[in-house]
Amino acid sequence: MRYLIDEELIKKKAALPTTFQKGSSLYRLNNVFGLTGYGSASIKTTVRGSQNYRLFFEFDPKGYLVEWGCSCPASKKYKGLCKHTVAALLKLDERQKDDDSGPHSFLLSNSSKKMLMMSWKF
Numbered sequence: 387m388r389y390l391i392d393e394e395l396i397k398k399k400a401a402l403p404t405t406f407q408k409g410s411s412l413y414r415l416n417n418v419f420g421l422t423g424y425g426s427a428s429i430k431t432t433v434r435g436s437q438n439y440r441l442f443f444e445f446d447p448k449g450y451l452v453e454w455g456c457s458c459p460a461s462k463k464y465k466g467l468c469k470h471t472v473a474a475l476l477k478l479d480e481r482q483k484d485d486d487s488g489p490h491s492f493l494l495s496n497s498s499k500k501m502l503m504m505s506w507k508f
Contacts, residue, residue, distance in 0.1 A: 389479075391482075396475045399466055399467045400466050410476065418431060424478075440457045441471060443478070456470045
């Protein structure tokens with residue numbers, strides 16, 4: 387499944403500008419643990435803040451985020467994304483980008499791509 391998220395969208399949906407900064411810091415400190423269900427419409431993860439917080443994400447079949455939740459008190463207090471949700475979504479975006487450019491993917495010139503595609507024809 388392709389998730390339709392990126393850093394700009396996450397930044398826009400953050401509760402406050404400082405929320406995005408704090409969430410980015412949690413992400414850079416590697417405080418996001420696991421992405422259970424990665425590749426499916428339902429993802430669960432844990433983010434370490436002042437304590438460990440549980441998060442969930444639900445995506446529709448097209449990859450749009452339709453529901454999310456965090457066990458932290460701020461997620462119930464603010465309308466936008468809390469810092470833990472920001473951190474988790476940044477990690478999800480990173481994972482997706484890694485998959486797009488992982489060991490199974492490589493850069494080829496256009497002529498090399500044509501040669502490779504021709505060799506795949508049976």
